[in-house]
Amino acid sequence: MAxxxxxxxxxxxxxxxxMLILRTLRWGSTHGHGIAKSIERLSEETLKVEHGxxxxxxxxxxxxxxxxxxxxxSKNKQRAKYYRLTAAGRRQLVAETTRWERFVRAxxxxxxxAESEEGQ
Amino acid sequence: MSWRRQLTKFRxxxxxxxxVDDLEEEIRSHLExxxxxxxxxxxxxxxxxxxxxxxxGNVTLAQERSREMWGWNRAETLWQDLRYGLRMLRKNPGxxxxxxxxxxxxxxxxxxxxxxxxxxxxxxxxxxxPGRVVWVTEFMPQSGRxxxxxxxxxxxxxxxxxxxQFGASDITRGINLTGGARPERIMAGHVTPSFFPVLGVKPxxxxxxxxxxxxxGHDRVAVLSHNLWQGYFNADPGVLGKLLILDGVRYTxxxxxxxxxxxxxxxxxxxxxxxxxxxxxxxxxxxMGIVSVIGRLKPGVGLEQAQAALExxxxxxxxxxxxxxxxxxxxxxxxxxxxxxxxxxxVRPALYVMLGAVGLVLLIACANVANLLLARAVSREKEIxxxxxxGAGRVRLIRQMLTESTLLAVGGGGLGLLLVPLLTxxxxxxxxxxxxxxxxxxxxxLALTLVCCVVAGILFGLAPALAASKLGLSESxxxxxxxxxxxxxxxxxxxxxxxVQLGLSVVLLVGAGxxxxxxxxxxxxxxxxxxxxxxxxxxxxxxxxxxxxxxxREFYRQVLERVRTMPGVEFAGATTEMPFMMFNSxxxxxxxxxxxxxxxxxxxxxxxxxxxxxRAMGIRLLSGRxxxxxxxxxxxxxVILDQSLAHALFPGQDAVGRRIMDEGTWRTVVGVxxxxxxxxxxxxxxxxxxxxxxxxxxGFMDIVIRMSSDPLSYVPTLRNAVLAVDKNQPLAxxxxxxxxxxESLSTRRDRLLLLGTFAILAVLIAxxxxxxxxxxxxxxxxxxxxxRVAMGACRDDIxxxxxxxxxxIILLGIAVGLAGALVLSRTLAxxxxxxxxxxxxxxxxxxxxxxxxxxxxxxxxxxxxxxxxPMVALxxx
Numbered sequence: 001m002a003x004x005x006x007x008x009x010x011x012x013x014x015x016x017x018x019m020l021i022l023r024t025l026r027w028g029s030t031h032g033h034g035i036a037k038s039i040e041r042l043s044e045e046t047l048k049v050e051h052g053x054x055x056x057x058x059x060x061x062x063x064x065x066x067x068x069x070x071x072x073x074s075k076n077k078q079r080a081k082y083y084r085l086t087a088a089g090r091r092q093l094v095a096e097t098t099r100w101e102r103f104v105r106a107x108x109x110x111x112x113x114a115e116s117e118e119g120q
Numbered sequence: 121m122s123w124r125r126q127l128t129k130f131r132x133x134x135x136x137x138x139x140v141d142d143l144e145e146e147i148r149s150h151l152e153x154x155x156x157x158x159x160x161x162x163x164x165x166x167x168x169x170x171x172x173x174x175x176x177g178n179v180t181l182a183q184e185r186s187r188e189m190w191g192w193n194r195a196e197t198l199w200q201d202l203r204y205g206l207r208m209l210r211k212n213p214g215x216x217x218x219x220x221x222x223x224x225x226x227x228x229x230x231x232x233x234x235x236x237x238x239x240x241x242x243x244x245x246x247x248x249x250p251g252r253v254v255w256v257t258e259f260m261p262q263s264g265r266x267x268x269x270x271x272x273x274x275x276x277x278x279x280x281x282x283x284x285q286f287g288a289s290d291i292t293r294g295i296n297l298t299g300g301a302r303p304e305r306i307m308a309g310h311v312t313p314s315f316f317p318v319l320g321v322k323p324x325x326x327x328x329x330x331x332x333x334x335x336x337g338h339d340r341v342a343v344l345s346h347n348l349w350q351g352y353f354n355a356d357p358g359v360l361g362k363l364l365i366l367d368g369v370r371y372t373x374x375x376x377x378x379x380x381x382x383x384x385x386x387x388x389x390x391x392x393x394x395x396x397x398x399x400x401x402x403x404x405x406x407x408m409g410i411v412s413v414i415g416r417l418k419p420g421v422g423l424e425q426a427q428a429a430l431e432x433x434x435x436x437x438x439x440x441x442x443x444x445x446x447x448x449x450x451x452x453x454x455x456x457x458x459x460x461x462x463x464x465x466x467v468r469p470a471l472y473v474m475l476g477a478v479g480l481v482l483l484i485a486c487a488n489v490a491n492l493l494l495a496r497a498v499s500r501e502k503e504i505x506x507x508x509x510x511g512a513g514r515v516r517l518i519r520q521m522l523t524e525s526t527l528l529a530v531g532g533g534g535l536g537l538l539l540v541p542l543l544t545x546x547x548x549x550x551x552x553x554x555x556x557x558x559x560x561x562x563x564x565x566l567a568l569t570l571v572c573c574v575v576a577g578i579l580f581g582l583a584p585a586l587a588a589s590k591l592g593l594s595e596s597x598x599x600x601x602x603x604x605x606x607x608x609x610x611x612x613x614x615x616x617x618x619x620v621q622l623g624l625s626v627v628l629l630v631g632a633g634x635x636x637x638x639x640x641x642x643x644x645x646x647x648x649x650x651x652x653x654x655x656x657x658x659x660x661x662x663x664x665x666x667x668x669x670x671x672x673r674e675f676y677r678q679v680l681e682r683v684r685t686m687p688g689v690e691f692a693g694a695t696t697e698m699p700f701m702m703f704n705s706x707x708x709x710x711x712x713x714x715x716x717x718x719x720x721x722x723x724x725x726x727x728x729x730x731x732x733x734x735r736a737m738g739i740r741l742l743s744g745r746x747x748x749x750x751x752x753x754x755x756x757x758x759v760i761l762d763q764s765l766a767h768a769l770f771p772g773q774d775a776v777g778r779r780i781m782d783e784g785t786w787r788t789v790v791g792v793x794x795x796x797x798x799x800x801x802x803x804x805x806x807x808x809x810x811x812x813x814x815x816x817x818x819g820f821m822d823i824v825i826r827m828s829s830d831p832l833s834y835v836p837t838l839r840n841a842v843l844a845v846d847k848n849q850p851l852a853x854x855x856x857x858x859x860x861x862x863e864s865l866s867t868r869r870d871r872l873l874l875l876g877t878f879a880i881l882a883v884l885i886a887x888x889x890x891x892x893x894x895x896x897x898x899x900x901x902x903x904x905x906x907x908r909v910a911m912g913a914c915r916d917d918i919x920x921x922x923x924x925x926x927x928x929i930i931l932l933g934i935a936v937g938l939a940g941a942l943v944l945s946r947t948l949a950x951x952x953x954x955x956x957x958x959x960x961x962x963x964x965x966x967x968x969x970x971x972x973x974x975x976x977x978x979x980x981x982x983x984x985x986x987x988x989x990p991m992v993a994l995x996x997x
Contacts, residue, residue, distance in 0.1 A: 031146075031149070031150070031153075032146060032147075032150045033149075033150045033153040033154060036150075050175070050176070050177035051150065051154070051175055051176040051177065052147075052176045052177035052178060052179060052181065052182030053177065053182065053185075055143065055146070055147065055182045055183070055185070055186040056182065056185035056186045058186070059186045059187075074149075074153070076153070076156060078149050078152060078153065079145070079149060080146070080149045080150075080153070081142065081146045081149075
């Protein structure tokens with residue numbers, strides 16, 4: 001059960017996973033497996049998602065009515081549940097993204113002078 | 121949580137099964153897709169399948185977590201846990217029974233104590249707005265007493281803007297009720313008309329006293345208690361206006377009080393009579409008396425404000441008092457105490473100590489059950505590992521274990537509640553008079569019990585649950601690991617629990633031991649009297665003008681003469697100051713011949729006795745003689761001193777033949793008798809001065825008869841003797857001296873028994889804990905012991921090994937306990953007699969006693985270890 005953080009993969013923090021899912025769905029509806037894969041791809045495989053942990057997040061997002069789900073058929077003719085962003089979800093994504101970018105800016109702003117000092 | 125989310129969740133409740141099925145299917149399809157992908161990337165089929173599973177993580181966990189998002193799951197989980205817990209408990213009836221009984225004792229005792237505390241200390245008095253009712257008194261440091269003199273009361277009553285109502289009662293005393301089938305003695309409260317309004321209680325019939333009633337000419341009215349009305353008047357609704365003959369005086373019944381109303385100081389009251397401070401007693405002087413004062417503060421007036429206002433008045437009166445009162449008065453200060461606090465001041469500390477003691481018992485019980493659970497957790501390691509492997513989260517596991525322990529606690533609590541009525545009944549003997557009547561289990565008590573259960577459940581369940589959930593999966597799943605000892609953490613935790621149990625038991629046992637030692641020391645105190653086969657009875661004549669002093673003298677002479685001729689009577693006497701009772705009077709300022717005029721600043725008790733009193737009571741004569749027929753009414757005034765008074769007045773000399781000045785009369789000392797512990801064995805000796813009833817007649821004497829056999833069978837004979845002399849004279853307070861002695865010790869004895877019971881309970885639980893741990897350890901190590909024996913270890917080696925392990929824990933537990941006791945025993949200081957709270961003998965005895973018991977609890981299983989057959993042990997799986 002114990003999860004060992006492996007190498008250079010960063011464990012996803014609760015909350016940022018929500019944002020990544022919403023972000024993935026911005027390009028159109030897809031199923032759980034698709035979401036997992038595209039998160040891995042988007043982050044160039046540095047962010048590790050244990051696929052199982054996606055599902056509680058998906059339920060949560062449904063409850064917030066940010067996404068909806070419906071059964072469909074994949075290109076391999078497999079039955080799968082497809083998730084789609086709602087209008088509320090889109091708004092949430094914008095808000096979250098803005099907040100996230102501000103956060104990243106703040107962090108890099110703190111880090112950069114330190115680097116430059118080191119460089120001197 | 122947004123309202124929308126709430127709404128979705130709510131809707132979801134009604135189609136619960138859908139997303140669950142969905143989820144399974146969804147995950148299956150996810151896994152298939154991943155597997156497909158893996159296959160396409162060139163993995164062999166087997167590996168593709170397992171890689172997909174690995175990538176996904178714990179399937180069950182993901183499902184559970186997903187479902188939990190919908191909230192409904194929580195209730196469902198709880199229900200599951202409950203059912204599972206019940207099943208586990210049912211499957212281990214022995215374990216469950218031991219745990220539940222242990223907890224029942226702990227929780228039951230706590231609930232019982234709390235029931236009494238609730239009734240006595242927390243429930244407000246049954247008066248309207250009881251917070252405003254205060255007890256007003258004056259503390260006199262020199263005498264260590266709370267006393268209010270009538271002039272103070274009169275002056276305080278004139279203070280404005282402090283009290284709504286301000287009342288007083290004279291000392292409550294017995295009164296002779298005649299006119300019925302046979303004379304009775306009932307309690308009469310003499311109270312000012314404002315007394316009832318202070319408490320705010322209205323009569324059920326008629327009225328209480330009107331302002332002005334109580335003075336001469338207006339004092340022949342009576343308010344009945346509910347009991348007297350029911351008993352004496354058969355609950356006659358037309359009782360108002362009827363006559364009641366009390367101490368030979370006719371009173372008109374004007375009212376009946378409700379059933380629950382009793383004088384705050386005693387429950388045996390029968391009647392209230394009006395009282396007013398006589399005008400001459402409002403000024404400092406010989407006529408003044410002592411009253412008990414209560415008041416109802418005006419709304420918004422604080423205690424300090426009222427106290428300050430009365431203090432001003434009191435200080436203004438400092439120079440008005442004659443000696444010896446002036447001395448006391450100058451140092452006295454006013455104190456206002458909420459009536460409830462004042463009434464409970466004696467029981468409060470004892471109840472808190474008891475609450476602390478049962479709290480410790482509960483902790484010990486919890487530690488014991490925690491140990492049982494820990495032991496079981498070890499044998500459940502594999503079960504837990506399996507549950508974790510198939511997807512139970514750590515929190516979920518802990519919750520499951522806590523559910524089980526709380527179930528146990530609630531079971532224990534339920535059983536404990538059954539014990540409560542019994543325990544409360546016992547406890548109520550503790551609490552004086554009217555306060556205890558209302559103790560019963562109510563919602564508040566039940567709530568507390570429930571809290572007790574849940575807290576206890578979490579307390580003893582948490583450590584095992586945490587320990588169990590931390591287990592490494594792979595080790596537990598592997599076979600055999602459990603046969604070689606348990607994990608270090610586990611063993612430490614279990615030993616720690618035993619140390620806690622032993623330590624807490626030491627604390628309780630030391631407490632009980634200190635009380636026992638005090639009690640034993642007390643029993644060795646020479647009371648100065650010989651209580652065997654002595655019958656006593658209060659035979660008080662009505663006060664006032666009905667009997668003059670020659671009448672009083674004649675009455676007691678005739679009664680004693682009759683009694684003396686009864687078979688089995690050895691000596692018959694009488695006294696105004698019955699041992700083990702409060703003093704009826706106290707004096708100060710005695711002067712021996714040749715000493716300065718202001719006399720000795722020594723408080724003494726002047727008693728009036730008949731010549732045979734000393735022989736009847738068994739008080740030894742040290743020098744001189746007892747009173748005899750020479751000490752007639754007109755003869756030389758004589759006096760007998762007790763040893764301490766003789767020593768104070770005539771240090772180093774023989775007092776016999778010397779003269780002393782007492783109340784304006786020179787009296788010659790004819791004898792010196794041994795000291796008696798008048799107020800009880802634990803109280804210091806109060807010097808006593810005896811005069812003869814012939815020379816100083818009194819109407820308030822108690823008869824004392826020394827018999828050759830069982831004195832109680834003579835009660836009817838004594839009653840007839842008294843009735844033959846005066847058909848209107850009842851007996852009251854008929855008791856043997858042994859009863860009185862025993863009653864004087866009862867509070868200490870009750871405390872001792874109660875704390876002793878708790879201590880024994882604690883030791884039993886702790887001993888079973890020690891036993892459990894070592895027995896468990898023997899079972900766990902059977903295999904190891906088998907190996908050792910097979911390798912050539914002899915029985916002594918095995919025994920030594922097992923004992924050494926136990927002894928370390930025992931010694932640590934006792935050491936911890938002794939340290940704890942050193943800190944906590946101080947709370948008992950007020951309950952001890954000539955025993956320091958750190959009494960080394962008690963500490964040593966306790967340690968030894970508990971050590972022996974604990975060693976025995978280790979020895980028995982250890983012996984079993986030595987009997988292990990290596991062949992059986994090695995085969996043992």
